[in-house]
Amino acid sequence: MSGRVVVGTQWGDEGKGKIVDVLSEHADTIVRFQGGNNAGHTVIVNGEKFILHLLPSGVLHENASCIIGPGVVVDPFVLLEEIAVLKKKGMKCDHIRISDRAHIIMPYHVYQDELQEKHSGEHKIGTTKRGIGPCYADKFARNGIRMCDLRHFSVFEEKARRFLAEKNRLFTEIYGEEAMDCDKMINDFRAIREEIVSRLIESVSVVNRDLDEGKDVLFEGAQAAMLDINYGTYPYVTSSSPTSAGVCTGAGVAPSKITQVIGVVKAYSTRVGEGPFVTELSDAVGEQIRQVGGEFGATTGRPRRCGWLDLNVVKHACIINGLTDIVLTKIDVLSGMKQLKICVAYEIDGERYDHVPSSMEDVARATPIYEELEGWSEDLSQMTSFEELPLNAKKYIRFIEDFTGVRVSMISVGPDRRNNIYVHDLISEGK
Structure with a gap:
């Protein structure tokens, strides 16, 4: 090997x-x-x-x-x-595969990353604000959503709605910012689901x-x-x-x-x-x-x-x-x-x-x-x-x-x- x-x-x-x-x-x-x-x-x-x-x-x-x-x-x-x-x-892309165990960066992870940096002042980490840290944090807190969940969209939707409800409390009550639109988020994922699922292994x-x-x-x-x-x-x-x-x-x-x-x-x-x-x-x-x-x-x-x-x-x-x-x-x-x-x-x-x-x-x-x-x-x-x-x-x-x-x-x-x-x-x- x-x-x-x-x-x-x-x-x-x-x-x-x-x-x-x-x-x-x-x-x-x-x-x-x-x-x-x-x-x-x-x-x-x-x-x-x-x-x-x-x-x-x-x-x-x-x-x-x-x-x-x-x-x-x-x-x-x-x-x-x-x-x-x-x-x-003009490149071929059908050789690209995704592990079904990989965790999904959700839109609320990106938003959370942005707000954390914004409200950290001189203590900011200097992240790229792409949601990586919040996604890993949720993964280890066992609140993550994985690629395999997209195969069963009802499971994905239930988790996404439940987790976003928690995040929206953080965004509005702690940071004093706007809440995210859950229906829009779910519909955005529904639109790309088939293309992603076809690449899962x-x-x-x-x-x-x-x-x-x-x-x-x-x-x-x-x-x-x-x-x-x-x-x-x-x-x-x-x-x-x-x-x-x-x-x-x-x-x-x-x-x-x-x-x-x-x-x-x-x-x-x-x-x-x-x-x-x-x-x-x-x-x-x-x-x-x-x-x-x-x-x-x-x-x-x-x-x-x-x-x-x-x-x-x-x-x-x-x-x-x-x-x-x-x-x-x-x-x-x-x-x-x-x-x-x-x-x-x-x-x-x-x-x-x-x-x-x-x-x-x-x-x-x-x-x-x-x-x-x-x-x-x-x-x-x-x-x-x-x-x-x-x-x-x-x-x-x-x-x-x-x-x-x-x-x-x-x-x-x-x-x-x-x-x-x-x-x-x-x-x-x-x-």
């Missing part, structure tokens, strides 16, 4: 979409295992940009089965919009059968380790586990069936939204990275916060994910900088921390301990082998390997799926 996982090692936006797209050429099955449409994946094929939010990045490969797994929270209206866009571009048996038959199964997550509900900078995190362990619960597979864990590392650090960011640069260097790297959110369009590479964070991700390989992205963005800095530890109140502290307050007070490396001026975007890279770029890569203890198997030197340098064979060595 070959169960490979692609995860982010920082705060998301590392370029996982492109890497999944590249690896998907060899995959039989591609499974999205957590998150929702709060994450944007950008894939560029022959100069054409595809921005996906809910569909797996591997959906562009029509020969593979694409499954939205049980651990994903799904806004069915967004899903159908994305499918419609792909169909308009019991995915756990399908995915495990594919693994047992020796097929190549690629598991794709959203966000990244520092946004993990357990191991990120809580509470400025997402509402699920975008780590390799999240595959087991989010897709329904045993740990022993995961043979390769590929961590995507951006050559510098970025973060969207609120929360501490130790290596953040609020100067001309940070702005240069933002502009050259095109660091603007695929989902929201808002500028990303930029900073030097934080290997304390990446090492944290290596440990909790059990990385077997690193894919280094956007190293081409650093070309032209004379000096580069890499954070190797934190200092808090005079004490050195070689790990990421659990307390957000401690992280917020941390100052970075840097190693400085010489930069390079060459354009890397057309290079195709490790040997072609400038000496200082090679030193930068080797520093990452030595610090993390994980090999860099692939280097992305541009946005297109062809702009890659392969140091090790990620496909055959993962089997």
Whole structure:
């Protein structure tokens, strides 16, 4: 069997979409295992940009089965919009399936998300207001509605009416806002029910059968380790586990069936939204990275916060994910900088921390301990082998390997799926 996982090692936006797209050429099955449409994946094929939010990045490969797994929270209206866009571009979409165990993001989840952010003031989390957090909260409170409920619409309607009545009390009595129209919500779902139900499968048996038959199964997550509900900078995190362990619960597979864990590392650090960011640069260097790297959110369009590479964070991700390989992205963005800095530890109140502290307050007070490396001026975007890279770029890569203890198997030197340098064979060595 070959169960490979692609995860982010920082705060998301590392370029996982492109890497999944590249690896998907060899995959039989591609499974999205957590998150929702709060994450944007950008894939560029022959100069054409595809921005996906809910569909797996591997959906562009029509020969593979694409499954939205049980651990994903799904806004069915967004899903159908994305499918419609792909169909308009002439792409086949009948290979897209949805786990009937996946929870539905209801319109009241989106509304609740908006109101929570609006009324939180300076304590807002900085969510994308897509309803992901409220949907996961209801899931674990056992007040969720699952895709399988749409098969029996009377069951769906009863739950939806009951839960919205509770939500409307929250909206009107606590937030002092308008109530939602339940009849309209039910009718909107009735209109799309058939198209959604036709794509539902019991995915756990399908995915495990594919693994047992020796097929190549690629598991794709959203966000990244520092946004993990357990191991990120809580509470400025997402509402699920975008780590390799999240595959087991989010897709329904045993740990022993995961043979390769590929961590995507951006050559510098970025973060969207609120929360501490130790290596953040609020100067001309940070702005240069933002502009050259095109660091603007695929989902929201808002500028990303930029900073030097934080290997304390990446090492944290290596440990909790059990990385077997690193894919280094956007190293081409650093070309032209004379000096580069890499954070190797934190200092808090005079004490050195070689790990990421659990307390957000401690992280917020941390100052970075840097190693400085010489930069390079060459354009890397057309290079195709490790040997072609400038000496200082090679030193930068080797520093990452030595610090993390994980090999860099692939280097992305541009946005297109062809702009890659392969140091090790990620496909055959993962089997």
